[in-house]
Amino acid sequence: MIITLKKRATKQEEKKVVEKIKKLGYIPHISKGKDVTIIGMVGEFAEKYSELFESMDEVDHISEIEKPYKLASRDFKQENTIIKLPYGIEIGGNKVPVIAGPCAIESKSVLEEIAKIVKDGGGTILRGGAYKPRSSPYTFQGLGEKGLKFLHDVGVKYKIPTISEAMAVEQVPLVSKYCDIVQIGARNVQNYDLLKACGRQKKPVLLKRGMATTIKEWLLSAEYILSEGNNNVMLCERGIRTFETATRFTLDLNAVPVVKKLTHLPVVLDPSHGIGIREHVPTMAKACLAVGADAIALEIHPRPEEALSDGAQSLLPDQYKKLMSELKVLAKALGREI
Numbered sequence: 001m002i003i004t005l006k007k008r009a010t011k012q013e014e015k016k017v018v019e020k021i022k023k024l025g026y027i028p029h030i031s032k033g034k035d036v037t038i039i040g041m042v043g044e045f046a047e048k049y050s051e052l053f054e055s056m057d058e059v060d061h062i063s064e065i066e067k068p069y070k071l072a073s074r075d076f077k078q079e080n081t082i083i084k085l086p087y088g089i090e091i092g093g094n095k096v097p098v099i100a101g102p103c104a105i106e107s108k109s110v111l112e113e114i115a116k117i118v119k120d121g122g123g124t125i126l127r128g129g130a131y132k133p134r135s136s137p138y139t140f141q142g143l144g145e146k147g148l149k150f151l152h153d154v155g156v157k158y159k160i161p162t163i164s165e166a167m168a169v170e171q172v173p174l175v176s177k178y179c180d181i182v183q184i185g186a187r188n189v190q191n192y193d194l195l196k197a198c199g200r201q202k203k204p205v206l207l208k209r210g211m212a213t214t215i216k217e218w219l220l221s222a223e224y225i226l227s228e229g230n231n232n233v234m235l236c237e238r239g240i241r242t243f244e245t246a247t248r249f250t251l252d253l254n255a256v257p258v259v260k261k262l263t264h265l266p267v268v269l270d271p272s273h274g275i276g277i278r279e280h281v282p283t284m285a286k287a288c289l290a291v292g293a294d295a296i297a298l299e300i301h302p303r304p305e306e307a308l309s310d311g312a313q314s315l316l317p318d319q320y321k322k323l324m325s326e327l328k329v330l331a332k333a334l335g336r337e338i
Contacts, residue, residue: 001040001041001042001046001047001049001050001053001062001063001064001065002038002039002040002041002062002063002064002065002075002076003017003021003038003039003040003041003053003059003062004036004037004038004059004060004061004062004063005017005036005037005038005039005058005059005060006058006059006060007035007036007060008035009037009058013058014030014037014039014058016056016058017039017053017056017058017059018030018039020052020053020056021039021041024049025043026041026042026043026046027042027043027227027229028040028041029041029042029071029076029226029227029229029231031076031077033078033079036060038076038077040065040070040071040076041053042065042070042071042227047064050062050064063075067262068216068220068223069216069219069220069222069223069263070223071223071226071227071231072219072222072223072226072233072262072263072264072265073219073262073263073264074261074262074263074264076264077264078264079264080092080093080264080266081231081232081233081264081265081266082266083204083232083234083266085125085161085180085181085204086161086180087159087160087161089124089125089161091204091234091266091268091294091295092234092266092294093294094335094336094337095336095337095338096289096293096294096295096296096327096331096336096337096338097123097124097125097295097296098122098123098124098125098295098296098297098298098324098327098338099123099124099125099126099127099163099268099295099296099297099298100118100121100123100125100126100127100297100298100299100300100320101114101115101118101123101126101127101128101299101300102114102127102128102129102299102300102301102307102309102314103129103132103299103301103307103308103309103310103314104128104129104132104140104142104143104147104307104308104309104310105128105129105130105142105143105147105150105151105164106143106307106308107150108150108153108154110302111128111150111151111154112154112157113302114126114128114300114301114302115154115155115157115158115160116158117300117302117317117320117321118158118160118300118320119158119160120321121317121320121321121324122324122328122338123160123298123320123324124160124161125160125161125162125163125180125181125295126151126154126155126158126160126161126162126163127162127163127164127297127299128147128150128151128162128163128164129142129147129164129165129309130142130143130144130145130146130147130148130151130164130165130175131144131164131165131166131167131168131171132309133165133167133185133187133188134309139309140308140309145174145178147164148164148174148175148177148178148179149178151164151178151179152178152179155179155180161180161181162178162179162180162181163179163180163181163182163183163206164178164179164181164182164183165182165183165184165185166182166183166184166194166197166198167185167188167194168194169193169194169197172194172197172198172201173201175203176201176202176203179203180203180204181203181204181205181206181234182198182201182203182204182205182206183205183206183208183236184198184205184206184207184208185208186208186209186210186211186213186238186273187210189207189208189209189210189213189217189218189221190210190213190217190221192224195207195221195224195225196224196225196228198225198228198230199224199225199226199227199228199229199230200228200229200230201230202230202232203232204232204233204234205225205230205232205233205234206234206236206268207221207222207225207233207234207235207236208236208238208270209235209236209237209238209240209252209255210240211239211240211241211249212240212241213240215255215258215259215262218235218259219235219259219262219263222235222263222265233265234265234266234267234268234294234295235259235263235265235266235267235268236267236268236269236270236297237251237252237253237255237256237259237267237268237269237270237274238251238269238270238273238274238297239251239252239270239273239274239275239276240252247274247275247276247277247280248273248274248275248276248277248313249273249274249275249276250274251269251271251274251275251284251287251288253269253287253288253291255267256269256288256291256292256293257291257292260292266294266295267292267293267294268293268294268295268296268297269288269291269293269295269296269297270296270297270298271284271285271287271288271296271297271298272297272298272299272310272313272314272315273299273310273313275313276312276313277312277313278304278312278313278314278315278316278319281298281313281315281319281323282315282319282322282323282326285298285323285327286323286326286327286330289327289330289331289334289336290330290334296327298315298320298323299313299314299315300314300315300316300317300319300320301314301315301316302316302317304316324338
């Protein structure tokens with residue numbers, strides 16, 4: 001249920017409605033527009049209290065959210081959510097940040113080398129996996145907390161926000177301690193305990209779509225995070241599994257305009273995982289920008305043949321530099337910035 005307050009409602013009026021919601025045993029979710037504040041009262045049987053709130057002088061009107069994902073819905077919030085990160089970086093506005101880095105953090109020296117390439121090329125967020133979900137238990141599983149410390153130190157040195165994945169509930173405090181964004185990978189998109197744990201901490205969360213996850217299921221996963229009180233959620237399309245075997249996955253560009261109509265949350269695209277073939281990543285990155293991505297995620301490595309994970313899809317430094325130049329031109333033509 002959405003409770004819309006009267007225009008330019010005071011803080012005291014807002015507080016009165018919030019306290020009433022809490023007294024009834026529900027959690028209020030506040031969204032502030034330019035002139036109007038709306039409060040989401042989400043939960044089972046919330047609608048039965050609609051007349052109670054309609055009678056309050058502070059309330060303008062009550063409306064119901066028909067979609068199962070309440071807080072993620074455009075019905076709850078019309079304005080696009082903008083995620084604010086350190087060093088003045090934003091995701092969800094007119095400027096399109098580029099998230100770049102290695103699939104896995106291998107050593108501090110290699111990470112520093114890559115961070116310099118990312119920053120010099122115009123990238124604005126540094127990615128790197130410390131915990132690696134791998135198909136085989138015999139492949140490199142990541143450096144764990146040591147890798148997170150490397151990522152934090154390198155991020156501070158180069159003044160660039162950082163992102164890394166949490167694979168389990170107990171890893172969430174560590175990732176949120178060392179990184180600016182907590183990532184939930186495709187394999188964990190419906191790990192509800194993990195989603196709720198990410199919702200209880202305040203760092204922004206990047207939620208990757210599962211390889212066989214529908215848009216509705218994806219948005220409901222985001223709802224788990226939002227319902228715990230963390231409003232800073234980004235959705236990441238990284239390819240879905242289809243009948244096609246010529247590419248690693250099928251990057252679902254169709255999802256972008258559909259999802260952006262359904263939700264106010266920023267949409268990030270990951271062409272590196274989506275196609276999985278180095279030579280085609282730049283083409284798909286430009287397609288991501290064309291369909292309206294709020295950010296683009298790329299994997300790069302100075303020596304892909306030595307990479308401990310995903311070397312085949314990692315761009316070489318010269319490829320990355322050339323792509324960034326092309327993206328800047330394309331962004332300008334679309335009335336945006338990189």
